[in-house]
Amino acid sequence: MQDVARRVLLGILFVVGVLPACAAHPAEAGVFADFDADGKSDILWRNDNGTLAMWLMNGFQIKAAQTLPVVSNDWHVAGIGDDDLNRNFHSILWRNDNGATTLWWMSGFTPYPQWYYPSPSVDWHVAGLGDFFNFGSDILWRNDDGTLSMWHAYWGVHGGRQIQVATLAVISTDWHVVGIGDFDGDGESDILWRNDNGAVAVWLMNGFQTKAAQILSVVSTDWHVVGTGDFDGDGRSDILWRDDSGTLAMWLMNGFTQNAQILPAVSNDWHVVEVGDFDGDGRSDILWRNDNGALAMWLMNGFEAKAAQILPTVSTDWHVIGYQISR
Numbered sequence: 001m002q003d004v005a006r007r008v009l010l011g012i013l014f015v016v017g018v019l020p021a022c023a024a025h026p027a028e029a030g031v032f033a034d035f036d037a038d039g040k041s042d043i044l045w046r047n048d049n050g051t052l053a054m055w056l057m058n059g060f061q062i063k064a065a066q067t068l069p070v071v072s073n074d075w076h077v078a079g080i081g082d083d084d085l086n087r088n089f090h091s092i093l094w095r096n097d098n099g100a101t102t103l104w105w106m107s108g109f110t111p112y113p114q115w116y117y118p119s120p121s122v123d124w125h126v127a128g129l130g131d132f133f134n135f136g137s138d139i140l141w142r143n144d145d146g147t148l149s150m151w152h153a154y155w156g157v158h159g160g161r162q163i164q165v166a167t168l169a170v171i172s173t174d175w176h177v178v179g180i181g182d183f184d185g186d187g188e189s190d191i192l193w194r195n196d197n198g199a200v201a202v203w204l205m206n207g208f209q210t211k212a213a214q215i216l217s218v219v220s221t222d223w224h225v226v227g228t229g230d231f232d233g234d235g236r237s238d239i240l241w242r243d244d245s246g247t248l249a250m251w252l253m254n255g256f257t258q259n260a261q262i263l264p265a266v267s268n269d270w271h272v273v274e275v276g277d278f279d280g281d282g283r284s285d286i287l288w289r290n291d292n293g294a295l296a297m298w299l300m301n302g303f304e305a306k307a308a309q310i311l312p313t314v315s316t317d318w319h320v321i322g323y324q325i326s327r
Contacts, residue, residue, distance in 0.1 A: 032229070032276035032284075033080045033322070035106045037088040041276025043287065044092070044321040045314070046077065053318070054109055059279035060297055060309045066109045074098070077321045081129035081137030083153065093139065095126060116161040117151070124149070130180040130189025133207045140180065140191070146173045150208055166208040175201075181228035181237025184255040192239065194225060202256060214256045223249070227275035229284025232302040240275060240286070244268075250303055261303045270296070274322030289320060 035042045036056050043055040052068035071094070079093040083103055092104040092111070100119040104111035120141065127142040132150065139151040148168040153161055171193075179192035184204050191203040198221045204212040219241070227240040232252050239258075241249040248263035266288070274287035279299050286305075288296040295311040 031280075032090075033274070034082075034088070034090050034276075036108045038280070039277075040280040041274070041278050041285075043274065044077070044080070045318050046321050047319075048317045049073075050075075056108065057278045059299065060307075060311065062311070064109075068109060068111065078126040079129040079137075079139070080321070082131065083129075083137045091137070093126065093129060098122070099124075114161070116153075117163065127177040128180040128191075130191075130205075131182075131187075132189050132205050134187045138189075140177065142177060144173075146171050146175075148177075152207070168208060168210070178225040179228040179237075179239065181230075181239075181253075182235070183237050183253045185234065185236040190237075192225065192228065197221070198223075204255065212256075216256060216258065226272040227284075227286070229275040229277070230282070231284050231300050233282040238284070240272065242272065246270075252302065263303060273320040276322075287320065287322065292316070293318075295320075 031039060032041050033044060034040060035054060040057055042057050045053040045055070047053070049070070050073045051070045054066060054068055055062045056064040074097045075094050077092055078095040078101075080090055081093070082088065083091040083093070083105070089106050091106055094102045094104065099122045101117040103114040103117060105114055106112075123144040124141050127140045127148070129137045129139055132138045133152055135154060138153065141149040141151065143149070147170050150166050150168055152164040152166070154164070155161065174196040175193050177191060178194040180189050181192065182188060183190045183192070183202055188205055188207070190205050193201040193203070195201075198218045200216045200219055202214060202216060203210045222244040223241050224243070225239060226242045228237045229240070230236060231238045231240075231250060236253050238253050239251040241251070245265065246268045247265040249260060250263055251258040251260045269291045270288045272286055273289040275284050276287070277283060278285045278287070278297060283300055285300050286298040288298070290296070292313070293316045294313045297309055297311060298305040299307045
């Protein structure tokens with residue numbers, strides 16, 4: 001049965017065009033949403049009225065905070081990633097209810113809107129951002145019919161942004177992309193899948209190609225993936241789990257191999273809202289939000305929280321835009 005599932009997961013690869021040569025762009029498994037290029041993750045907020053705000057972080061310290069432009073509520077943040085190659089400032093991917101897609105290149109609090117992306121039909125959904133070519137963030141798309149596609153953006157020979165598109169595979173819709181991260185430490189993002197029956201699988205990627213795929217385990221469906229990040233600083237993305245009772249678990253990954261441990265349970269009025277390296281130590285940390293608006297952070301070292309602190313409480317009409325899937 002697993003052999004059949006593995007063949008389904010590998011799918012049919014259809015690659016379009018030939019890639020130009022490119023400079024190396026090392027993937028960072030732990031840093032996410034680094035809008036000021038200081039090597040530390042930051043926090044993006046959105047209010048119910050469409051207002052954006054940003055906290056630039058240094059560990060537990062909010063070193064700067066600012067309100068950004070109001071964006072109408074027919075626009076939604078679809079991902080966060082390092083799209084602009086070696087700038088190191090992370091970008092915000094937007095999607096409109098009508099299918100329009102745009103990008104904000106960020107420089108701290110300042111957005112620079114880019115309009116070079118086409119607008120796919122609304123039966124296509126952003127499944128995540130990842131650096132699949134070791135060249136800057138690419139966009140992984142999933143269609144309602146199960147088709148998986150990727151957009152790879154790069155600078156053309158004569159300047160200007162080019163988009164290369166590939167259909168990767170058609171995967172049955174009982175499989176869902178639940179994470180993107182560099183699980184084997186080769187500098188290129190990989191894809192984490194979950195089946196409705198609880199099965200977990202990883203595709204190890206090389207650009208548009210799946211170089212290897214494997215069913216890892218079947219995990220009971222009361223457990224959910226709540227984030228991916230490099231919690232032990234080994235250059236490979238790991239998987240954070242939470243079950244319906246509030247119990248946490250972590251898989252430290254090395255390709256397809258897992259080193260798993262149960263972590264302390266946290267009451268269900270607390271929710272994981274972002275995974276990122278907030279203190280710049282090369283290890284991912286965990287940002288929590290309580291139903292009452294309280295915010296807390298765990299600075300991690302592998303399975304251990306080396307420090308934890310309550311951060312300011314924020315009214316509940318503000319929400320953290322923490323796309324853990326967008327590595």
